[in-house]
Amino acid sequence: MGSARILDGVPLLLYFVGVVLGVPVSTSSPATQKISPEIGVTTGKSLADSSTPTIESTSGLSEFEDECQFAWQRFLVDFDVHYDHDSERQKRRDIFCANWQKIRDHNLKFDLGVVSFKKGINKWSDLTFEEWKEKQTPKVMPEIASESSKEQQDKVNCQAAWEKFLIDFGAMYKNANETEKRRNVFCANWRAIVEHNVQYEKWAEPFKKDINQWTDHTNEERTSPAPEIPKEETTTSKIDNDDNICQAAWEKFLIDFKPTYQDDTETEKRQNIFCENFKSIHKHNIQYDLGNISFKKGINQWSDLTVEEWKNKQRPALNPEFSKIETTTKISVVKKDDNTCQAAWKKFLIDFGAKYQDETETEKRRTIFCDNWKAIQEHNVQFELGVESFKKGINQWSDLTVEEWKTKQRPNLAPEFSKEETTTKISKEKKYKKNVF
Incomplete structure (x- = not known):
């Protein structure tokens, strides 16, 4: 009984000793202490000062520091960054962590669909925005002093x-x-x-x-305009009277391009045309040398043709037109030729590996294919007649209607979040950040 009283008096004795020494003693038990989730401080009160909170490091802050430290170490390795002294290193780490936090906040908005792009760490992530702008300014070579x-x-x-x-x-x-x-x-x-x-x-x-x-x-x-050259001094006047030069150019043309002609009359005709073109080219090139025009001319395989003959050479040769009756007959034959369509259908199945669910779907696709095939044949007949400028052919879409094909071309868009859902996600994320950081 006496020992029990002694034990009961021990806390009281310790209390008075603490008061004498000036040590604040909490009268609340650990179970009664509360931590504010928003500011991360202990709100338990002491006898010495019941209004002074004891600040403790929160798990959220340490988690942030750990993540930032990991990102910082990776940044140093990835970009091979080194600093001259510890103070500079610490300064750059603080700037990096601030930038890293901004990047995290931005990417959170990206995940919620608020912004359209993500951000990431790069070699400038240990710089402030002002330092980065200064880095982008081009450096001009210093002027010579003397x-x-x-x-x-x-x-x-x-x-x-x-x-x-x-x-x-x-x-x-x-x-x-x-x-x-x-x-x-x-x-x-x-x-x-x-x-x-x-x-x-x-x-x-x-x-x-x-x-x-x-x-x-x-x-x-x-x-200034190019000076006029007197006629008697121009090279052009000399060329006009110098058949020997034209003859030499003609012989070189025959060697370079190896043209062949029917007879001597045709050869003489082509030589005369060539010489006219040769003189025209030479006059043109004199103006180029004087700076009056921007390009030179030269001899090519068409230099023995007149301009009209050259134009005719450039026109595509069209097949002779079919008569109206013959064309109508061909189109009608194509429309009625199911055997030909069947052969084209079998080739389509082999070429594109098309497969269908059942016979009904197969027959439906074959019918659509034949309609498309006949339309292609009719179009290509018009191409052969010169009415259309291009040909058509079978491809992987030939068993689809136009409407089905258009549907296939539309991109699949990701479903949008509803406005309420997006707002809820953002508010939850903000609340989470507020609690943690």
Whole structure:
């Protein structure tokens, strides 16, 4: 009995010792402590301060940290990311976790059908949005500080570009003075091109410029009309009177394309036509050399034909038309020829491996097939007559009606969620996140 009283007094003794030492002692049992699901804190009260909650780490927060840590480790491995020191590594991890959380929230909306695309981790996921934008800005080469060195470098670069221009376009000039003049014009144009392209790199211009065959010309020289060449000095006038040149071109044409003609009269006729075409081509190419037109012409296998003859060669040869009676007879024969349709039906079954549920369905499909087959035959007769521009043929859909075929072409759309169902899912997900995080 005495020992029982002593044991009963132990808690009281411990209580007074705690009060003397200033240790807060909770008078509630562990069973009476409650945890708020929304804020994740212990609401059990102590004798020292009944209004002060004791904060504890929730299982939801630790789960988030674990998942983020796993994603972070995978990010480091996947993109081979390294940092100089621990503080930078921790900073990048915090940014990564913030981005990762946004990605999770976004993809949750995608799963609910609220947004149309998913997001994922990439090599920029440890950057803030501002840092990412800065990474996307193109870097322009730093300018040369010294004016003298800049001018010297400019001369070297221009000379290299000039030498490349001479090689690429085979430019040749009358004398040294003309060459120097053209080089100076070229360098002025080259500098303008370089400055323009710097602006392009800064996104201030929408396109790049480049060197071409006119870069040794001023704008005025490029835009001014071509000078007229006196008739007595033109190459064209010489060609008109120079049968020897045309004869040489004709002989080369005969070797290159090996045309054959019926007799000497036809050969003479073709040679005359060829020479006229040859002179016309030469006149055209002079205008090209003067910059008045943008393309050159040359000899080809049609150079011994007039324009009208060439046009006739390009027209497709049509089969002679059937007479009206003959056409009607052919169509009527096709319509009545069930044996031919039966053969086509058997070939269709073999070619496309078509199978049906029962004989009724098979007969139905055969009837539809024969109707389609006859329509195809009638269409192709019109094609042979030149009335239609294309032929038709049997394919895997030939046992379907037009309406059935259209139905087959429609895409199968996923069923939409009802508005109430989607709203319910979103609200549940928000509530879950609120409880966990």
